[in-house]
Amino acid sequence: xxxxxxxxxxxxxxxxxxxxxxxxxxxxxxxxxxxxxxxxxxxxxxxxxxxxxxxxxxxxxxxxxxxxxxxxxxxxxxxxxxxxxxxxxxxxxxxxxxxxxxxxxxxxxxxxxxxxxxxxxxxxxxxxxxxxxxxxxxxxxxxxxxxxxxxxxxxxxxxxxxxxxxxxxxxxxxxxxxxxxxxxxxxxxxxxxxxxxxxxxxxxxxxxxxxxxxxxxxxxxxxxxxxxxxxxxxxxxxxxxxxxxxxxxxxxxxxxxxx
Amino acid sequence: xxxxxxxxxxxxxxxxxxxxxxxxxxxxxxxxxxxxxxxxxxxxxxxxxxxxxxxxxxxxxxxxxxxxxxxxxxxxxxxxxxxxxxxxxxxxxxxxxxxxxxxxxxxxxxxxxxxxxxxxxxxxxxxxxxxxxxxxxxxxxxxxxxxxxxxxxxxxxxxxxxxxxxxxxxxxxxxxxxxxxxxxxxxxxxxxxxxxxxxxxxxxxxxxxx
Numbered sequence: 001x002x003x004x005x006x007x008x009x010x011x012x013x014x015x016x017x018x019x020x021x022x023x024x025x026x027x028x029x030x031x032x033x034x035x036x037x038x039x040x041x042x043x044x045x046x047x048x049x050x051x052x053x054x055x056x057x058x059x060x061x062x063x064x065x066x067x068x069x070x071x072x073x074x075x076x077x078x079x080x081x082x083x084x085x086x087x088x089x090x091x092x093x094x095x096x097x098x099x100x101x102x103x104x105x106x107x108x109x110x111x112x113x114x115x116x117x118x119x120x121x122x123x124x125x126x127x128x129x130x131x132x133x134x135x136x137x138x139x140x141x142x143x144x145x146x147x148x149x150x151x152x153x154x155x156x157x158x159x160x161x162x163x164x165x166x167x168x169x170x171x172x173x174x175x176x177x178x179x180x181x182x183x184x185x186x187x188x189x190x191x192x193x194x195x196x197x198x199x200x201x202x203x204x205x206x207x208x209x210x211x212x213x214x215x216x217x218x219x220x221x222x223x224x225x226x227x228x229x230x231x232x233x234x235x236x237x238x239x240x241x242x243x244x245x246x247x248x249x250x251x252x253x254x255x256x257x258x259x
Numbered sequence: 260x261x262x263x264x265x266x267x268x269x270x271x272x273x274x275x276x277x278x279x280x281x282x283x284x285x286x287x288x289x290x291x292x293x294x295x296x297x298x299x300x301x302x303x304x305x306x307x308x309x310x311x312x313x314x315x316x317x318x319x320x321x322x323x324x325x326x327x328x329x330x331x332x333x334x335x336x337x338x339x340x341x342x343x344x345x346x347x348x349x350x351x352x353x354x355x356x357x358x359x360x361x362x363x364x365x366x367x368x369x370x371x372x373x374x375x376x377x378x379x380x381x382x383x384x385x386x387x388x389x390x391x392x393x394x395x396x397x398x399x400x401x402x403x404x405x406x407x408x409x410x411x412x413x414x415x416x417x418x419x420x421x422x423x424x425x426x427x428x429x430x431x432x433x434x435x436x437x438x439x440x441x442x443x444x445x446x447x448x449x450x451x452x453x454x455x456x457x458x459x460x461x462x463x464x465x466x467x468x469x
Binding site for chain 2: 043044045046048049052056136139140142143146147150154
């Protein structure tokens with residue numbers, strides 16, 4: 001067992017808590033959106049596959065929140081089920097309604113590519129508990145990425161309708177992707193000491209991976225994106241209704257001991 | 260459109276190897292649009308929990324199977340034409356209940372699928388079912404470290420949880436009972452008060468309100 005890095009300054013601790021929460025929020029909400037397909041996916045095999053992906057993402061959220069618990073003793077279930085929309089720091093990309101299969105696969109692809117590369121970089125974190133979590137989670141993420149990359153390609157190069165839907169999904173999703181690379185407050189403090197990967201570096205690798213896939217292999221057109229990027233405190237109107245459903249059972253029986 | 264047109268994607272038989280040196284075993288099948296897709300769905304469906312180190316998928320159309328009874332009734336199956344080359348042989352050997360049905364036992368050189376089946380019957384006369392397919396039809400997972408790490412290693416960390424792990428027996432149950440929110444039987448259809456939440460076609464027609 002590697003000892004956790006203990007010499008975090010108060011500012012660093014707060015920034016790390018913010019980052020872990022943001023990472024977990026992304027995973028939690030994406031898992032929920034994916035789970036909305038359970039019983040509704042185009043074929044049974046893909047129903048199972050997407051449920052697997054959702055469970056993996058939920059597992060990653062839980063890993064991040066356990067890291068946060070080590071820092072401030074907070075309860076992961078309280079954070080997941082009893083915070084309101086204004087307290088969530090997920091990107092808008094993951095809160096958008098599930099849309100059609102093309103939208104779901106393309107969103108998952110954009111996210112998987114980002115997460116796989118972020119985790120790959122986080123494996124060398126100087127904060128040992130994060131490095132351990134990254135080494136574990138990156139394996140699943142690389143598999144997700146193969147699955148979703150295949151689907152995006154099949155849909156883009158499939159029928160006229162599947163191509164039209166995939167292009168439409170890209171037009172809707174692409175402008176939201178940049179928010180994935182927005183840092184939390186004081187994130188630079190942690191990047192400077194090697195606790196967190198540099199987001200600009202992850203973004204460069206992400207673009208080098210997804211742009212050729214989307215435009216070259218899949219023949220899709222990237223839409224123009226406004227230069228201004230919103231921070232992680234910016235949400236759409238879709239977040240609150242999502243939380244209402246996701247948190248409803250926990251809030252209905254707040255004193256449940258075991259789920 | 261043709262009546263009864265099959266809208267399903269092709270079916271692929273999935274063969275799983277649990278550990279290096281172990282035989283590949285037929286674990287079930289998946290529907291998929293193409294070979295790569297078949298492997299990905301096979302991994303999702305059959306390797307989330309159980310351990311594996313390699314997967315093969317073979318399109319249904321490339322498999323030839325027969326039981327002794329079938330060969331007696333239709334001996335012409337042994338003349339099924341096809342490409343000459345290496346064929347894999349699988350056997351079902353027992354009627355015992357099992358998670359797997361056919362183990363691959365080896366490969367042989369044959370003039371076609373019918374010939375492969377004939378040789379399989381000669382080599383393994385006691386089998387309950389023979390299965391053959393050409394080496395050229397096999398779609399395999401890669402065996403590089405990256406694939407093993409991302410496709411197969413995560414399953415080793417995932418354990419089955421017993422049902423009681425998810426138990427909800429706790430002190431809040433008494434509270435639920437007092438508040439009248441306690442489900443009476445787990446297999447009971449959902450009700451609100453005395454009214455069923457969902458009505459079914461076989462239910463008696465509801466009284467018409469006037």
